Amino acid sequence: MKVIIAGAGSVGRYMAGQLQDSGHQVTLIDNDPAIVTQGRATRTPVGVTWCLGDACEVATLTGVGAADADVVAAVTGDDEDNLVVSLLSKQEFAVPRVVARVNNPKNEWMFTDMWGVDVSVSTPHLLTGLVEEAVTVGSFVRLLSLEGGKARLAEVTLASGSPAIAKELTELGLPRESTVVAVLRDGHVVVPRGDTVLHEGDEVLVLVAGGVEDDVRRALVG
Amino acid sequence: MVFRRRKQSDDLTVATVCEPLATLISDTQARQRVCVCGKVTRMTARPTAGQPALAVSISDDTGTVTAVWTGRRAIGGITLGRRIAIDGVPVMRGDHLEFTNPGYTLLPR
């Protein structure tokens, strides 16, 4: 896949390295000459193409081949820049997948298809979710928002009073717009099938679309 | 702009709106900048996450595309049956092409 990453801070460079290692073709854009010069000189991350420029400009995006990129990731430390890069990528280049980083959670509401964002990632939000997940048993914890908020990955650790315990997945009555993606039990992953029986303490990872979150919560939490 | 410029004299360029350089919808491809002409055959409000958006279907004899204008509820002159040219880079959505906030030109009836 051809991936363009806007923002060569620690997040952007880390992503670039990982993706390039996985065999994708990665270009990193940054406006800071010092960062780009160093990146080119040290050739880190390995194999990544560097571009010095303002990713919020159509000319820069054209120059790095946004017209045939598969993914654009807008991960600068500036929410305004990330939104504008996303809008241009979607509107001017029809990039199939646009991922954007939310720096300030107060701005998260804008990171939707209104600005061309397919997936937004908010580190503070994720961290809160992970903290909640670590300390909460029996609550419905949202981990990740997909498709501009239309789908969510959530997690519930089944507490002793959960209506889902000792039931097979097919008996849970989960709504159609949801699906159990994985069950984590005693340190390993159980791939869920219709006849998988849930136990107390299981961490159930569920993908929820649309407005059925409440129904899923009722089925797993009570 | 979606219409051709015709030189009236050496230092004057005049826009002539009646000769748009358009591609047939059936010949359009995703991710290529293109101009298509057609009639507005459908208009829908498509609010997402509380923000308004207007989705307009445009058809010529060979097919239909959708143009979505984010953050708008209506655009002056764009009504059912109106002939219109749009210019932008479409994305493939399901089985048809979709333009986001394209340039547009109202065409004479």
Added chain:
Amino acid sequence: MHVIVVGCGRVGSEVALSLASTEHDVIVIDRRAEAFRRLGDDFKGATMVGVGFDRDVLTEAGITPTCAVAAVTSGDNSNILIARVARETFGVEHVVARIYDPRRASIYERLGIATVASVAWTSARVLRHLLASETTHDWIDPTAKFTMVERRVPAGSAGMSVASLESASTGRVALFGRFGESSIPSPATLLQEDDVLHVIIPADGETVLDAALKLPEGAR
């Protein structure tokens, strides 16, 4: 009218000061309190420290659909965010955004946001876009019989041909701008919402022009 000016730089402060001396009430928002020094000690309007595209900040600044918003910070991206939030989240119609990079202007104009390029930038022009009751004359001929004025086409006049506007206003559309690009229109060109027109009219012909363009009386 309640006017919110975001950005207290040179132009933002000029706009705010002009407004404060009229019957409109103005509030200036800037991220830094030091910027308000430009307003001087006698500034009659209000100020607020905050981020101009933050919904809570705008709500506290009294944003409503009938107010006007000028996004005139030093950053194009901020100005576009402010303009879109004002228009799309709060339903404000009179919004203008200052754009330094003319190449971006065309993209933003397609979002239906009135942009004013830095080069053509004057506080008078911002006011004209915002209030639509101020008038700017691009040019007045030496005999004072004709003048050229700028107008933005309202949604209600979309579809009207240049020829019919010219005959209804006894003027001539010298130049028209659409999606950030300018050209000389042919008589058959159909006007579209937000097109920027530079029209030569008789010196006393503004009312007739505005009626022809179906611009509301008194809010040209």
